[in-house]
Each structure stands twice: as C-alpha cells, then as structure tokens.
Amino acid sequence: MRKWSRAMRSQGKTVGLVPTMGYLHEGHLSLIKESHNRTNLTVVSIYVNPGQFSPSEDLSTYPSDFHGDLLKLKSLPQRVDVVFHPYNLYDYNNNNNNNNKSVVIGNAIRKGENETVSSCVEETEAGHETWVRVERLEKGMCGKSRPVFFRGVATVVAKLFNIVEPDVAVFGKKDYQQLRVIQRMVRDLDFSIEVIGSEIMRDSDGLALSSRNVHLKPEEREKALSISRSLFWAKSAAQKGQINCKELRELVIKEINGAGGRIDYVEVVNQESLEAVDKINSPVVICVAVRFGTVRLIDNMEINV
Structure with missing residues (x-):
C-alpha cells in the first residue's frame, strides 16, 4: 500500500483517504465523492478496528459485508483507486499460531478507583503497546462511557496515515468528537495531511445514516x-x-x-x-x-x- 502511494505521489498526484469500518452506506459514499473533489486518487480503507472496542462492546456483532461493499464501490461513477482491507493491523508476525482470537490487552485506562478497562484486539503473544492519546478532547461525551474508544481511533488512524500517506483524509461529521480528535492529533503531531469534515447524510425521514x-x-x-x-x-x-x-x-x-x-x-x-x-x-x-x-x-x- 505504502509503495503504491509513494509511486503515485512521485508522479505529482494527490491521494485522498476515506477510512471506514465497512458496511458502506450513502454517508460513506458521500465521503468518497468529497475525496474525489479534492484529490487525483482515492483510497478507501475497510477495517473494523478492535482497538476502539472494549470487551463488553459490539465488536463481534458489528455489521460486515465486504463483498457487498466492493460492489457498491465498483458501481460508483467516481472511481475508487484502491480498497485497503488489512487483515489485522495489530499482528506483528511474532507468532505463527495466530488463532485470531479477541483478548484484553495492555495499557489499561483507569476508569474508577479500583477499576481498569482495556481494548479488545486480535493479536499475537507479543501484544500491541503503543497508543496515541488526545488527552483533553477525548475525555467528554463518548469518552465518558467509552474510555478506550478515542485512544483506539487515534492510534488506528495514525497507523493508516503512516501506511497510506495521504494528502487529504475525509471523515464524516456524524462522529463529531472523533473528527475533532483526529484534527487535533494531526495538528499536534505535524502530519502533513488535510483533514476534511463532511456533512451528515440522513435518510429521508431524518435519521442519520449509520x-x-x-x-x-x-x-x-x-x-x-x-x-x-x-x-x-x-x-x-x-x-x-x-x-x-x-x-x-x-x-x-x-x-x-x-x-x-x-x-x-x-x-x-x-x-x-x-x-x-x-x-x-x-x-x-x-x-x-x-x-x-x-x-x-x-x-x-x-x-x-
């Protein structure tokens, strides 16, 4: 993925990234359109990130239809140049017996006086230890009830940025706190990436697409x-x-x-x-x-x- 992106940019082309967790709907497709309006090439990543789910959350039931996603992307009038669909961004190949199980991993966040919570990731015995934190913006709202969520989001997005090396990344405004966390991370860590917030897409009855x-x-x-x-x-x-x-x-x-x-x-x-x-x-x-x-x-x- 990185090799392709660097080759395209060496030719003077700009690359846009639309990070998703799949099960694509019209909201996602509007992000792709926004990327097309701003860049020469568009990469769509599809990856359900276990690092942003705690063991009690809905990782195992999060909807998935990769084949259907590909059909939707192929039907778009705006071409998607690459679909980046990594198997496991937390697998560092230190164990050949990867059984693809979910486990509770390190760097626990303290939730209460005697209670800690951790994220759920598919990993080898080596374990993933490095996390990106946007300390103030992650604390309120969703951060209160989902204390590992923004740590996981910031970390996986930083990984995607380092792999894809886009010029532009497009996120939906429905996840408003997430958008601001990513924008602050990009500013604070000097990523040379423009982060765009795209407007919420709604069904005809007003329900935000999700x-x-x-x-x-x-x-x-x-x-x-x-x-x-x-x-x-x-x-x-x-x-x-x-x-x-x-x-x-x-x-x-x-x-x-x-x-x-x-x-x-x-x-x-x-x-x-x-x-x-x-x-x-x-x-x-x-x-x-x-x-x-x-x-x-x-x-x-x-x-x-």
Missing part, C-alpha cells in the same frame, strides 16, 4: 427519529433567539425520553474545543448519544448563530 441502523427493529427505528427531530427543533429555537443552552438541552432530552430512548448524553459544546457552554455566543454543536433497544446511536447538529 452502519448500526441495520440492528434497529422497525419500532425502534421509528422511535429513534426523535433524535434528529429534537435536534432540528433545538436549532430552530436557537435561530429564533433561544441562546440558553440548558433550555435547548432540556428540549432535546424531553423529546428523546418521551420516545423511550436511554440517553447517554446530550451536550451543547463549542465546535472547536468541545467544552460545554451555557449560552450561545459562538458556533456550537449539540451532540447526542442514545440507545434504542441494544443499539447506541449518535447524532449532532451544528448551530452557527
């Missing part, structure tokens, strides 16, 4: 529409002059609770620092994480007033 939506039962999916509905209401209220963030949060919480959602968080934060704000006097984003049934959904709404 690979996990396939696990929603019909009645759960209907109830999940309360997420986008409440976010649009909150944005409309802000545009009409409601700048009290407590009131906006309560509007969103009331609608989602009324639909039976189990809220992980609803936060109104500064778009750059991700710090919670009390009143809107600069661009903010309302970020939401909710469970309907067993499915955890995230969504957000930027407000620029």
